[in-house]
Amino acid sequence: MPDNSPSSRRTFIQSTAVGTAAVAATPLFAAEAASPSRRVIETDVLVCGGGCAGSAAAIAAARNGAKTLLVEKAPFAGGIITCVGLPYFDGIADITTKRIVVRGIALEMLSKSGVCAPDARTVTRHNPTIPNTFEFKLLLDRLFAEQRDNLSVLFNSFVCDAHSNGDRIESVTLANKDGLVTVKPKTVIDCSGDADVAAWAGAPFEQNKEVQPLTLHFRIANVTPTPNLSKQCRDALGAAQQRGELPYYYGPGVMFLFGKNEVYIHGVRVPADPTDAADLSRAEAQGRADAHAMFQAWKQDVPAFKDSYFMEAYPWIGVRESRRIIGKLVLSEEDLMTTRRFNDAIATGCWYLDLHPNKTTLGSANDFDPKKVQPAPYDIPYRSLVPQKLSNLLVAGRCHSATRGAHASTRVTVTAMAMGQAAGQAAAMASRSNTDVAALDGVKVREALAKQDAGPFTDA
C-alpha cells in the first residue's frame, strides 16, 4: 500500500545540482509543518506563478529572510522559458553598447547557465540565449533548494481564487492534489503574467480588446542546414496559406539554436483571448494544428526537411499580453521614449516596443521598423508594481502597470526577472518591518537592491 499519510505527503523532493541525479527529501517548510493541515497554509510571502518574475521574486524574498511559498501551475518553474521553450534573455543589455543593464538574479541565472561570467559587465550579443531549457528547470530547482529554510515550492498548483477584506487580501485558494488549499499570506506577489490574483481580489486592471497573438514554439530534428533556408521556409508557408492550410504565421524564425541538425521554430500566430478559458483551449489546439501544418509544408516543399521529423512542441502556447493592473503609477511609452527618471526606479528596461499584430507578417514578427521604437535604457518605478486599492499585493512581470505600448517593451524575460526580484525584496522588507508593501517607500527598495549590485542600471 502506498503511504499516503499527511506526514509522508509533507515531503518535498528537490534536485540539488544541475547535471546530477541527487535528490533530497526535506520538510516542506517550518510554518506549514506546524499547521494542522495542508489545507491551510500561513506564510509571510506568497508568490503566485513561478515564471521569469515569480522565480526571481521567490528567491529574493527567501534570501532576505521572509518565509515564502511559491506556487506554480506547471510541474516545473521557468514560465515562458520552460513552458513555452523560449531561451532568450532579452532585456539584459543595451542593444547598441551591449552593456548589461540588469544584474542581480537575472544575471546570476544567465551566468549559471554558462553564458557569461558572474561579474560580466557586457555580453557578446545584446539578446543572449541559454543553451538548454531543460537544464534551466534544474537550475531553478537548485536555486530554490538552496533557500529551503525559508522557501517552499508547490508545483502542479493552480491559483484559482483570491479573497479580500477591505484593502487586504486575506487568502488565496489553490487547487492541487491536496484538494482546495487556503493560503493566508501577509503579502502576495502576483507573477501569473495574467494578473489573476489582482483581478480576482478586486484590483483595477485593463486589457485591450484585441491582445497580441499567441505562439506555440516547436522543434524539428534531422534538418540539413542549407543556404536560403529561411526564404524557402517562408515561401512554403505562403503556399500552405494559399491552400487554406495555415490561417496566420510570422517570420518564420527557423533557428539552429540547440543542435546542429535541429531547428527551433517561432512562427505560429493565433489571435485569442488568453483570459477566456474556452478561447485559450481553442488557441492551444489551433497552435498545435498550425505547427504541424508548417512541418508538413516544409517536408513537402523544402529539400532540407526531406528526412526531418517533428520532435516536440513545448507544452503550452505562449501568451504575450493579457491583463495589466492599473497601479499607483502607469508607466507610459512616453516615459520610455523620453527616458523619464523616477526616484523609486527598481529595475531597468531596454527592449524596443515589440507589438505583434494579429495578421501574417513575412520575414519579421512586426509590421514596423523596430529601430523607430527603440528606447535608451529606462527606469521602471516601484509604483508600477503597486496596484490601486489593495495594500498587501505587488504585481511583477508582464502584468505590472504600464500602457499597452510601454508593456510591449517591459514584458520581455529579463525585465520581468528584474521586477520580480524587486517585488521579492520589497515583500521581505515589508515583512521585517511589519509594513504593507503599498506603504513601503520605493526609494528604500531601490537602495536595498543597489547594495546587492541588483540595479537599477539605467545610467552607464
Ligand SMILES: Cc1cc2nc3c(=O)[nH]c(=O)nc-3n(C[C@H](O)[C@H](O)[C@H](O)COP(=O)(O)OP(=O)(O)OC[C@H]3O[C@@H](n4cnc5c(N)ncnc54)[C@H](O)[C@@H]3O)c2cc1C
Ligand atoms: C511566444 C512568445 C515569445 C516571446 N519571445 C520573447 C523573446 O524572444 N524574448 C523575450 O525576452 N521575451 C519574449 N516573450 C515575452 C516574455 O517571455 C514574457 O512576457 C515573460 O515571460 C514575462 O515573464 P512573467 O514572469 O511575467 O510571465 P511568465 O514567464 O509567463 O510566467 C508566468 C507564470 O505563472 C504561471 N501561472 C499563470 N497563471 C497561474 C495560476 N493561476 N496559478 C499558478 N500559476 C500560474 C505560469 O505557468 C508561468 O509559469 C515572448 C512571449 C511569448 C508568449
